[in-house]
Amino acid sequence: xxxxxxxxxxxCLLLISAGCASKANADQSSSDAKATExxxxxxxxxxxxxxxxxxxxxxxxxxxxxxxxxxxxxxxxTNKKISFINYDFQLLHTKSDKVRADKNGNxxxxxxxxxxxxxxxxxxxxxxxxxxxxxxxxxxxxxxxxSETSKLTSRSSNLxxxxxxxxxxxxxxxxxxxxxxxxxxxxxxxxxxxxxNTNSTADTNSNDSASTDTNSVDNNSNDNSTSDSSTxxxxxxxxxxxxxxxxxxxxxxxxxxxxDQTGGSAQTYTDNDGQKVYWVHSSDKDGSSGDDWTVYQNGxxxxxKPNL
Numbered sequence: 001x002x003x004x005x006x007x008x009x010x011x012c013l014l015l016i017s018a019g020c021a022s023k024a025n026a027d028q029s030s031s032d033a034k035a036t037e038x039x040x041x042x043x044x045x046x047x048x049x050x051x052x053x054x055x056x057x058x059x060x061x062x063x064x065x066x067x068x069x070x071x072x073x074x075x076x077x078t079n080k081k082i083s084f085i086n087y088d089f090q091l092l093h094t095k096s097d098k099v100r101a102d103k104n105g106n107x108x109x110x111x112x113x114x115x116x117x118x119x120x121x122x123x124x125x126x127x128x129x130x131x132x133x134x135x136x137x138x139x140x141x142x143x144x145x146x147s148e149t150s151k152l153t154s155r156s157s158n159l160x161x162x163x164x165x166x167x168x169x170x171x172x173x174x175x176x177x178x179x180x181x182x183x184x185x186x187x188x189x190x191x192x193x194x195x196x197n198t199n200s201t202a203d204t205n206s207n208d209s210a211s212t213d214t215n216s217v218d219n220n221s222n223d224n225s226t227s228d229s230s231t232x233x234x235x236x237x238x239x240x241x242x243x244x245x246x247x248x249x250x251x252x253x254x255x256x257x258x259x260d261q262t263g264g265s266a267q268t269y270t271d272n273d274g275q276k277v278y279w280v281h282s283s284d285k286d287g288s289s290g291d292d293w294t295v296y297q298n299g300x301x302x303x304x305k306p307n308l
Contacts, residue, residue: 057074058156060153062147070091070124077112083107083108085106090135090137091133093172103121129149131171132146241256253282292304
C-alpha cells in the first residue's frame with residue numbers, strides 16, 4: 001500500500017471520529033436543555049396567570065362527622081408542573097376568622113395530571129360549615145371554591161354561583177356586625193367599670209373629708225386639759241348649759257350662757273373656725289371664782305373660752 005493511500009485512510013478515520021463526537025455532544029446538549037425546560041415549568045400556583053389558573057379545578061370533600069376533615073382533589077390541565085404549600089390552603093369567613101390546613105409539606109401536580117390530598121384539613125368544627133365560607137390559597141386573591149352548607153362537596157366551578165357569592169358576602173357582613181357589637185359592649189363595660197371606680201374614689205374622698213372635719217372639731221375641743229364629746233345633735237342654749245352642769249357635776253356652782261354683747265341678745269358666738277358655739281360660764285354661788293366652757297352645736301364640749 002502506498003503512503004498516499006495510507007494517509008487518506010487515516011484522514012477518513014479522523015473525520016468519522018470527529019463526527020461521532022459532535023453528535024454525542026449535540027445529544028447531550030439536547031438532553032440538558034430538556035431537563036432545564038422541565039425544571040423551569042415547576043412553579044407555585046400563585047405564579048400562574050389567570051388564564052392558566054382557569055385550567056385547574058379544585059374539589060373539596062368534607063366528612064359528615066364532627067370534627068370535620070377535608071380532602072382536596074386537584075386537576076391540572078396546564079403544561080406546567082405546579083406546586084402548592086399545603087399549610088397555605090385556608091377556609092376563610094372573614095380576614096380575622098380563618099382556618100388553616102393542617103397538613104405539612106408540599107403537593108406537586110404534573111402537567112395534565114390529577115392528585116388527591118387526603119386530610120388536608122383535620123379536626124375542623126362543624127360550625128365552620130354552617131355558613132358559606134371561601135377556600136383560598138395563601139390569600140383571597142387566589143379563590144378556589146366556596147364552602148357549601150347544603151352538601152359535602154365544594155367545586156371551584158361554584159365561584160360563579162351568584163347565590164353562594166351573596167351568602168358569603170352576607171356572612172362577612174354579619175360577622176363584622178357581631179364583632180363591632182362585641183367591641184362596643186366591651187367599651188361600654190370598661191366605661192361603666194371606670195365610672196364605678198370614679199364614684200368609689202369620690203365616696204372615699206367624701207368620707208375622708210367628713211372625717212377630717214370631725215377631727216378638726218375634736219382637735220378644737222381638745223385644746224385644753226379637759227374635754228367631752230357628748231353628741232346630742234344641734235343643741236340650744238339651755239341644752240348647752242345642762243351639758244356643762246352634767247359634765248361638771250358640781251352642785252355648789254351656778255351656770256349661765258354668756259351673751260354676745262356685740263350681737264345684741266345672740267346666745268352664740270362665731271369662733272375663729274367659723275363655727276357657732278355657746279360660751280357657758282360657771283362660778284361659785286358666792287361669785288368668788290369662775291370657770292369657762294365652750295359647747296359646739298353638735299354637743300362637743302371644750303373646757304375653755306371660745307377661740308374668738
